[in-house]
Amino acid sequence: MGAVIFHIAERTAWDAAVAAGEYTVSTLGRSLAEEGFIHMSTEAQVAGVAERFYAGVGDLVLLHIDESKLTSPLQYDEVPGAPDPFPHLYGPLNTDAVVRVEPFRG
Numbered sequence: 001m002g003a004v005i006f007h008i009a010e011r012t013a014w015d016a017a018v019a020a021g022e023y024t025v026s027t028l029g030r031s032l033a034e035e036g037f038i039h040m041s042t043e044a045q046v047a048g049v050a051e052r053f054y055a056g057v058g059d060l061v062l063l064h065i066d067e068s069k070l071t072s073p074l075q076y077d078e079v080p081g082a083p084d085p086f087p088h089l090y091g092p093l094n095t096d097a098v099v100r101v102e103p104f105r106g
Contacts, residue, residue, distance in 0.1 A: 001099070002068025005040045005087045008050060008104060011059045022092035023063075028053055032092060040065065040074075040087035054106030062104040069097035 009017075009025060017023035026035035041049050046062065054060060067074060072091025079086050 002066050004099070005042060005065050005067055005074075006046050007038065007040050007063045007065060007093070008046070008054055008106070009061050009063055010057070011061050014061050014063065014101065017093070018095055022094055024092050028057065037075075037088040037090045038093055040089055042084070042087065045082075045084070045086060050104070050106050057106035060104040060106050062102050063093075063098045064100035064102070065093070065097050066099045067097075069099075070094065071097070 007023075008028075009023070010028070013025045014023065017025075023038070024032040026032050026037065027039045032038055039049075067087075070089065071094045072089050074087055074089050076085035077088050
């Protein structure tokens with residue numbers, strides 16, 4: 001297994017993705033088509049992302065994603081104000097790259 005990265009998702013969006021075979025939500029309220037990539041996080045970045053963007057949002061899941069199973073290009077990009085680059089997926093997330101899904105509280 002490759003390195004694991006993470007994505008916070010609304011449960012309903014993830015359930016729809018499982019049925020479709022791919023996930024195309026970039027972040028809360030934004031699609032891959034609108035944003036150009038899907039926001040991901042390293043393990044160390046998850047708490048900050050949850051605090052900043054998902055506080056008070058219910059019915060979330062945390063996707064654990066095996067980088068080695070991704071079919072779309074993954075790139076670590078510098079983000080202004082962030083000490084470390086964030087992983088961004090430049091295409092749909094193939095659902096078979098998700099190795100674990102756990103309930104998550106924003």
